[in-house]
Amino acid sequence: xxxxxxxxxxxxxxxxxxxxxxxxxxxxxxxxxxxxxxxxxxxxxxxxxxxxxxxxxxxxxxxxxxxxxxxxxxxxxxxxxxxxxxxxxxxxxxxxxxxxxxxxxxxxxxxxxxxxxxxxxxxxxxxxxxxxxxxxxxxxxxxxxxxxxxxxxxxxxxxxxxxxxxxxxxxxxxxxxxxxxxxxxxxxxxxxxxxxxxxxxxxxxxxxxxxxxxxxxxxxxxxxxxxxxxxxxxxxxxxxxxxxxxxxxxxxxxxxxxxxxxxxxxxxxxxxxxxxxxxxxxxxxxxxxxxxxxxxxxxxxxxxxxxxxxxxxxxxxxxxxxxxxxxxxxxxxxxxxxxxxxxxxxxxxxxxxx
Numbered sequence: 001x002x003x004x005x006x007x008x009x010x011x012x013x014x015x016x017x018x019x020x021x022x023x024x025x026x027x028x029x030x031x032x033x034x035x036x037x038x039x040x041x042x043x044x045x046x047x048x049x050x051x052x053x054x055x056x057x058x059x060x061x062x063x064x065x066x067x068x069x070x071x072x073x074x075x076x077x078x079x080x081x082x083x084x085x086x087x088x089x090x091x092x093x094x095x096x097x098x099x100x101x102x103x104x105x106x107x108x109x110x111x112x113x114x115x116x117x118x119x120x121x122x123x124x125x126x127x128x129x130x131x132x133x134x135x136x137x138x139x140x141x142x143x144x145x146x147x148x149x150x151x152x153x154x155x156x157x158x159x160x161x162x163x164x165x166x167x168x169x170x171x172x173x174x175x176x177x178x179x180x181x182x183x184x185x186x187x188x189x190x191x192x193x194x195x196x197x198x199x200x201x202x203x204x205x206x207x208x209x210x211x212x213x214x215x216x217x218x219x220x221x222x223x224x225x226x227x228x229x230x231x232x233x234x235x236x237x238x239x240x241x242x243x244x245x246x247x248x249x250x251x252x253x254x255x256x257x258x259x260x261x262x263x264x265x266x267x268x269x270x271x272x273x274x275x276x277x278x279x280x281x282x283x284x285x286x287x288x289x290x291x292x293x294x295x296x297x298x299x300x301x302x303x304x305x306x307x308x309x310x311x312x313x314x315x316x317x318x319x320x321x322x323x324x325x326x327x328x329x330x331x332x333x334x335x336x337x338x339x340x341x342x343x344x345x346x347x348x349x350x351x352x353x354x
Contacts, residue, residue, distance in 0.1 A: 033085030079133025285341030
């Protein structure tokens, strides 16, 4: 009985989230992935699949059309609000079977905008708190076509990735960011850089350089004063480091300290949260699609993904959520992210692996 009651309550909350988003989405000026219309469109495509309701799919299609119609030269490049995130979102929708399109054609203009921005930018992170949007975008553009070296477009995408690997070296080895008044890097930025390096290593692009970067990352992380309040970000960092650990080579000769060092590196992020909050749950929902496939798969009792907590917490704070809604509250970092997390937690949808 309890399971069926929970599903009814989850469906009720999802319906309320969909209603609020459908009333507000078209009025949101932000077109981006994490804070705007693209993230809301992703929620509605998933919700349409969950409910098998064509109305929600049609609405998501309309939002994507609005995004294309409203993109202009003044839009930012960043992943959270700008064109790298929007382009990544289009690739996500196509690869997960929500829309049918030739992304080489659909994203040709965005490709040009991002390329021009990249070659004209002295550094490819904005403030040390943003995600490495160029890396996420170009990996998404290559994934699925990586073995076709007879195709000029594929070779061009690999060229872009090689340039971005060099940029990672400038950031992680040369601390290039400090010359641009960026004192340190956030957990979010570190996570996106590690994800990018893991992916280009998997794609076997510039393996000597990616291997070199992976060896220095544990020490680089230890040198940072990471924000302990970013619980979901730290947990994602631990997961990424767990995937990277087997790729970090043993030094020449016997070094008994190495296992201890590796253990300490992982234990930096090995802690229990005394209180789980909606904000952490929401962040985990978008991290589970952005950092695919390097995400925790098993849902653990008492962890962020526990529906028992979430239903109780939403019940107690739903009125407050609605009362505090503003233009920044609707995307994947807000209400759409909460809905997406509930859908994933209900185990009736899950991001597809490529």
